[in-house]
Amino acid sequence: MTRHLHTRTVRRRAAGAVGAVVAGLLCAAGPAAPGAVAAPGARSVAPRLDxxxxxxxxxxxxxxxxxxxxAEFDQDMVKGIADLFVEKGLRDAxxxxxxxxxxxxxxxxxxxxKLVPDPARFPDGIAAVADYVHAKGLKLGIYTSAGTKTCSSVGFPGALGHEYSDARQFADWGVDYLKxxxxxxxxxxxxxxxxxxxDALADATRATGRPIVYSICEWGQNKPWEWAADVGxxxxxxxxxSDNWSSMLSILKQNLPLAPYAGPGHWNDPDMLEVGNGGMTDTEYRSHFSMWSVMAAPLLIGSDLRTASAATLGILGNEEVVAxxxxxxxxxxxxxxxxxxxxVVAKEMADGSRAVALFNESGSAQRISTSARAVGLPAASGYALRDLWQHRTSHTAGTIAATVPAHGTVLVRVSADARWAQYPPAVELGLDGTPLFEAGRSVTLTSTLTDLGRTAARDVSVTLDGPAGWRARALSPTGADAVPPGRSLRTTWRVTAPAGTESGSYGLTLRAVHRSAAGARxxxxxxxxxxxxxxxxxGVxxxxxxxxxxxxxxxxxxxxxxxNGESAAGDGGPLTIGGTVYADGLGVHAESSVEFYTGGACETVTADVGVDDEKSTNGTVTFEVWADGTEAASTGVLDTTxxxxxLSADVTGAEVIRLTVTDAGDGIDSDHADWANATLTC
Known part of the structure; x- marks a missing residue:
């Protein structure tokens, strides 16, 4: 990654440097390298990567x-990963x-x-490891830095001034990829x-016949998408x-606007996959993998395959998503x-179909919808709709919709398929109302099943289940012989959390079964x-x-x-803004979102907000207060100066309020934000 143990500050500044992603500022060529060493035989090479x-x-x-x-990073570990690629089916994927x-x-x-492989880690040399990897039908990649030293705390030799010599060593060793x-x-x-x-890699390839994929890792600081298509x-x-939802989300938002710059042989790289590292849920990891795939991002596994769970391997090995x-x-x-x-993010595919991601950024289930026409498909009597995580095909009259769980993604592939009638009708299943419970009190919720197809959904039944001890009683019919195209089955439920249930999040499962005209369940x-x-x-x-x-x-x-101290709970300092210390409030780091239940009984949120003094440079944030999904107050961009x-917000009547801090569009770089003296009046 961009680096490493002692270089947290360098790494974080790199994130902030891409803040003007959407602004499209041009980068200017700087001066020639002072004292740069040209290799013997080096010559000007016309820009090309064809x-x-x-x-x-x-x-x-x-x-x-x-x-x-x-120390575990050695040739045996590397060979073991190659073995796992084969054993776990990842090579075939x-x-x-x-x-x-x-x-x-x-x-x-x-x-x-010359560079010297560490004899303790690689006693047989890099070439021997490359031979082993190649024998498995795989390729070997290596790393160095476009500087005098690499990024680790030790500072291993970088390639600045040694490009031609190092590139030739890599090619001679059988390296296939350079980061x-x-x-x-x-x-x-x-x-x-x-x-x-x-140019050094091109020269090495001419000399050895060894082509090397070239991965530029300058962290987006100089807008490489604007100039690097003929470089790397x-x-x-x-x-x-980082292995957390906010980091993944921030990077996703920075990379999405860059779609025009990507294509065969030149790709936007939003960094490696965190799938399986443990900092996110499997639902969030499926979103991570889905969105990287829709963005045509490099898929570089960043978790330990030696201990990967079946769920992790199932995500990484989903060949329909990989496709x-x-x-x-x-x-x-x-x-x-x-x-x-x-x-809603749509990707045009070579066969004319569209991959469509319905991605829910929020912390609660959301209905997300689009249409075949909106994603660029031609008019048709029906469309085949393939769910790439459920691995099943249905048909739709044109609507593409789903209730997507919090932080979840429904990924489908849609095509104008003349055979659509052989597939069962797609249904959309969701729940109206917010599943918020005070222990011992009942809440009324309504489920809705809608037929999105051209044929009727038959023998329809709906159930709603909760944890042990919870009660979910239907107050209206839970089934129908048929739900015609475009029509819905609505069921009202009275749901009760047992008295004494501790506050927190609990799972409900809404389930429906239907059959197609041909009887498919x-x-x-x-x-x-x-x-x-x-x-x-x-009170206050x-x-x-x-x-x-x-x-x-x-x-x-x-x-x-x-x-916010960035690591473990309790590692921060006093809330301090502009030299003033505050005893009460919340310390956060963008992107941040904190939700509170207000139950319709509160009127006002107030706070003194700003970037904490512990960050003297770079931090830029905005603060927002949301009431039941509607913005109630916000600041402009605030910085360390x-x-x-x-900040005051009227939240009268809201069931839920949300305090949000954004990165102000420039990446999560030193964005330590304080909600000082934050109060709620009820």
Whole structure:
């Protein structure tokens, strides 16, 4: 990744440097490298990368997240990963690169200026490892930096000034992929540094016949999407990803607008996959994998395959989702809508179909819909609708819709298929009303099943189940002999959480079964999150002392009455804005969202807000207060130079309020934000 143990500040600044993604500012070429060393025989090479490499986004593995520089990173571990690619079916699913990250070399070059593999880690040398990997039908990748040193705390030799020599060593060893990082770059112009390595790799390929895929990792600081299509095969568009929802979401939002720059042989790279590392739920990991695939992103596994669960391997090995990423047309998906955290992203496929991601950014289930026409398909009497996670095909008259769980993604492939009538009708199943419960009290909810097809859904039945001890009683019919096209079955339910149930999130399962005209049985399941809540007390309360429903944060947990320390709970300091210390409030880090239950009994939220003084540079944020999904108050962009700003929001009658901090559009870089003196009046 962008790096490594001691370089948190470097890494975070890299994330902030891509803040003007949408602004489209041009990057200027800088001065020539002072003291740059040209290799013997080096010559000017006309810009071109018509070499046939990376015609689809590279797929493989990178060891950094699972081993870092620890001693376990050695040739046996690398060979073991190659073995697992074969044993677990990942090679057959399309993964081919086994990539070494930092720490594979000795800290110093030899007397001839050559790189030396660490003999403790790689006693047989890199070439022997490459031979082993190649014998498995796979390819080997390696890492260095476009600077004098790499990014690890040890600082292994970088390639600046040694590009031709290093490139030739890589080719001689049988390396197939180079990740070229950005640390210790001595201020040399990025385009110049990365172009020099391009030319060195081309020279090495001519000499050895070994083609090498070239991954530019300058963190999006210099807008490589604007200049690197004839320099590298892929380029990082953001700072490092972390294994949490907010980081993944921030990177996703930065990469989505860059769709016009991607295509066969030149890809936007939003960093490696975190799937399986443990910081997100499987639902969130499926979203991560779905959205990277829709964005035609490189799919580089960043988790430890030696301990990967069946669920992790199931996500990574979903060949229908991989096929979206690897489609030969090479289009990156484009955003069709994103209102209220309900995203529709569509990707044109080589066979004329569309891959469509219905992505729910929010913390509660949401209905997300679009149409075949909106995603670019021609008019047709019916459409085949393939669910790529459920692995089943239905048909629709044109509507593409689903109730998507919190942080979930429904990924479908839609085509104007003349055979649509052989598939059962698609149904949309959802729940009206917010599943919020006070223990011992009943809540009325309504389920709706709608036939989206051209034929009737037959023998329809709907059930709603909760945890042990919960009661869900139907107050209206739960079934129908048939639901005609475009019509719905609505069922009212009275649901009760048992008295004494502790506050927190609980699972409900809404399930429907129907049959097609030919008798095919179809089951639809929608997992829902129900929250057991406690009504806030009357009067004025500090939000730092009230229980929240959900809390998501860019780095580390949301803190009560202290600032955000980015790692473990309680590692922050006093809330401090503009030199003023506050005793009460919330310490967060963008992107952040904290929800509180107000039960329709509260009127006002107030706070003094700003960037905490512990970050003297870079931090830029905006604060927002939302009441039942409607923005009630917001600030403009606040930065580290500004004192606390008063913020007040009218939340009268709201069931739920949400306090949100965004990154102000420039990535999550030092965005320590304080809701100081935050109060709720009820």
């Amino acid at each position: 070499d046939g490499l990376a015609r689809t986004p590279p797929m493989g593995f990178n060891n950094w997240n699972s081993t870092g520089c620890r 399309g993964y081919e690169y086994v990539n070494l990250d930092d720490c594979w070399a000795l800290p110093e070059r030899d007397a001839d200026g 070229y990082d950005n640390c210790n770059n001595q201020g040399v112009d990025a385009k110049q540094r990365y172009t020099t390595m391009r 095969h892929l380029w990082r568009t953001t700072g490092d990803i 979206v990423d690897q489609d030969p047309l090479g289009r990156q998906g484009t955003v069709l809508s994103a209102e209220g955290g309900r995203w 179809v089951e639809t399941v929608v997992p829902l999150a129900a929250s057991v809540v406690v009504a806030p007390p009357p 309360s500090s939000l730092g002392d009230l229980p929240w429903m959900t809390a998501a944060n860019g780095w580390g947990p949301v803190e009560r009455n202290t600032s 500004m004192p606390a700003q008063p």
